[in-house]
Amino acid sequence: QVQLQESGGGLVQPGDSLTLSCARSGSTFQRDTMAWFRQAPGKEREFVAAVWRGGNLYYADSVKGRFTISRDNAKKTLYLQMISLKPEDTAVYYCSADPNIILSQVRIGTSYKYWGQGTQVTVSS
Numbered sequence: 001q002v003q004l005q006e007s008g009g010g011l012v013q014p015g016d017s018l019t020l021s022c023a024r025s026g027s028t029f030q031r032d033t034m035a036w037f038r039q040a041p042g043k044e045r046e047f048v049a050a051v052w053r054g055g056n057l058y059y060a061d062s063v064k065g066r067f068t069i070s071r072d073n074a075k076k077t078l079y080l081q082m083i084s085l086k087p088e089d090t091a092v093y094y095c096s097a098d099p100n101i102i103l104s105q106v107r108i109g110t111s112y113k114y115w116g117q118g119t120q121v122t123v124s125s
Contacts, residue, residue: 002026002114004095009119016085016123022078022095022116033101034071034078037109038091038121047107048093049080058106063089085123092118 008020020036035050035058049069050058057069068081078095096112105111 002097004097004114004116006093006095006116006119009093009121011122011124012085013125014086014123017081017083018085018121019082020080020093020095020119020121022080024076024078024097031099032097033099033106033112034095034097035106035112036069036078036080036093036095038089038093039118040088040091043091045094045109047109050106051078052101052103052106053099056103060107082121085121087123087125090121090123092120094118 003025005023006020012018031053033050033052036048037045038048039045047060048063049067051069051071059067066084070079095116097114098112101111
């Protein structure tokens with residue numbers, strides 16, 4: 001059974017940095033495509049970043065240059081380093097994983113089978 005557990009969220013000021021982690025239980029971590037999505041109050045869930053099982057990285061335009069996704073296969077952990085945070089980055093951030101995603105699906109939330117419970121990131125002065 002695959003489980004995902006996010007951590008690292010919190011309250012920060014605009015311009016601050018924060019790193020989210022997602023610990024994955026179960027085997028075959030390195031075969032998964034893994035991603036971060038977020039959902040702000042009153043808005044739909046949106047794609048943030050993904051690392052395809054082949055290693056390709058993908059980012060939403062709104063976070064490109066500020067967020068960095070990475071994975072540590074030995075630790076079975078996914079990371080999201082966030083710098084220059086803005087109030088509009090405020091959301092619940094979710095980690096997701098799936099071993100069967102193809103390239104054209106990496107930005108589509110419904111393509112992912114496994115999800116974490118989310119971690120709140122609030123950017124406010």
